[in-house]
Amino acid sequence: MKYLIANWKMNSVDINVWEQEFVNLVSSQNNFPKSDEVRLIVCLNLYDYTVFSEKIKNSKNEIFNKISLFTQDVSQYDEGAFTGQISSKFLKKVGVEGSIIGHSELRENGDTENIVFEKGFRLNEQGLSNIFCIGENLEILENNKKKPFLLNQLQTFCKDNISPGLLAYEPIWAIGTGKEADSENIASAVSIILDFFENKKIDCPILYGGSVSKSNIEEIISISGIDGCLVGNSSLDGEQFAIIASKIKS
Ligand code: PEP
Numbered sequence: 001m002k003y004l005i006a007n008w009k010m011n012s013v014d015i016n017v018w019e020q021e022f023v024n025l026v027s028s029q030n031n032f033p034k035s036d037e038v039r040l041i042v043c044l045n046l047y048d049y050t051v052f053s054e055k056i057k058n059s060k061n062e063i064f065n066k067i068s069l070f071t072q073d074v075s076q077y078d079e080g081a082f083t084g085q086i087s088s089k090f091l092k093k094v095g096v097e098g099s100i101i102g103h104s105e106l107r108e109n110g111d112t113e114n115i116v117f118e119k120g121f122r123l124n125e126q127g128l129s130n131i132f133c134i135g136e137n138l139e140i141l142e143n144n145k146k147k148p149f150l151l152n153q154l155q156t157f158c159k160d161n162i163s164p165g166l167l168a169y170e171p172i173w174a175i176g177t178g179k180e181a182d183s184e185n186i187a188s189a190v191s192i193i194l195d196f197f198e199n200k201k202i203d204c205p206i207l208y209g210g211s212v213s214k215s216n217i218e219e220i221i222s223i224s225g226i227d228g229c230l231v232g233n234s235s236l237d238g239e240q241f242a243i244i245a246s247k248i249k250s
Contacts, residue, residue, distance in 0.1 A: 002033075002221070002248045003166060003205055003228030005041045005131060006235030007072060007100065013044075013236055015051050021238030023061045029246055035066040038228075038248050042235075043070045043100050043131070046086060053095060063245075070131065073106055074099040076118035078125075088122040098129030098165060102157075104172045113156035120162045131230070132157060132164035133209070138173040141185075147192050154196045164204045167193060168230040174210025176232055181210055183223050190225035214243040221248050 026032050040063070044052060052069060059065055075085035091099060101123070102116040111119075116132070123130045134153040136146045150169075157164065169189045174181045186208050193206055208220055209230030220229060228248065235241045 001036070001205075001227070002038045003041070003207055004038055004241075004245050004248055005043060005070075005166070005168070005207065005209075005228070005230040006241055007043045007103070007209075007230060007232045008045070008048075008236060009072065009105070009232060010045065011236055013048070015048060015055060018238035019055050019059065019064065022242045023059070023064055023238075025239045025242035025246070026061060026063050032063060032242075032246050033249050035063055038245055039068065040066065040245060041068045041070050041097075041131070043072045046071055046091075046094065046096070049094055049096060068097050069095075070129070071096050071099045072103065074101065074119050074123055076115050076122060078122065088126040088128055091123075092126040092128060096128070098131065099123060100131045100133060100168075102133040102153075104133065104135060104170060104175060113153060117157050117159070117162065120157060120164075121160070124162055129165035131166045131168055131207075133168045133170050133230070135170040135172050135175075135189075135210075137171075141171065141173065146189070150189060150192050151196060154193065158196075158200055158202060163200075163202050166207055166228075167204050168207040168209045169193065170209035170230065176211070178211050180212065180216050180220065181208070183219065186220065186223050186226065190223065194225055212244065214240055214247070217244045217247045 075087045101119040120130050136149045140149045171181050205227035207228040207230050208226050212229045212231045213234045
């Protein structure tokens with residue numbers, strides 16, 4: 001099984017148009033991967049959830065029917081006076097399947113390793129899944145500190161029965177920059193993560209995120225140990241996202 005995740009961030013996406021673009025592309029291809037070959041997840045704002053989930057339910061396209069909906073963040077708290085935050089209880093009540101946690105854009109705004117762990121803990125309490133993001137910045141990469149940095153992120157998260165549902169390796173210098181990480185860099189991160197998982201007996205798909213597009217997806221997905229991708233900019237257009245999905249196969 002491969003995985004392809006759309007992260008819409010705080011962009012306005014016309015869901016009617018997105019669905020049409022996606023379905024048209026899928027219908028135009030004879031050998032679009034089946035739903036048991038690629039799992040598609042869209043991480044949206046809760047505001048868009050009802051419209052998108054209705055579309056999924058009513059669509060006549062079998063691939064579109066199987067899209068899972070996640071959010072992009074969750075509160076680290078259970079409930080209480082936390083203005084503007086959304087708890088895992090609310091996510092569960094609405095019907096969302098899980099959330100991204102640890103995205104670098106939230107880490108830049110104050111999410112520490114411990115906060116990311118607490119967010120994972122809250123999701124777990126509600127039986128929801130997580131997409132756990134890790135990745136180094138350019139300074140860490142250039143100072144050869146990538147391995148200890150990634151290991152610290154993994155160690156702080158994987159404790160007390162909490163582990164990633166899906167792990168996304170997203171080097172910060174490759175997100176939204178149009179400059180994807182080179183295969184060597186991705187492969188070295190995969191090897192660090194796989195060793196860690198093996199030691200901890202964790203079985204979790206590893207995804208890459210950072211400027212993935214229809215032009216580089218085949219190269220990225222061919223890297224050994226990579227089970228899928230997390231896509232930001234190129235997921236805002238239903239056709240682009242479907243083209244990327246069409247190039248991913250088990
Ligand atoms: C992301 O949002 O996690 C991401 C990888 O974005 P982009 O594909 O635009 O680099």
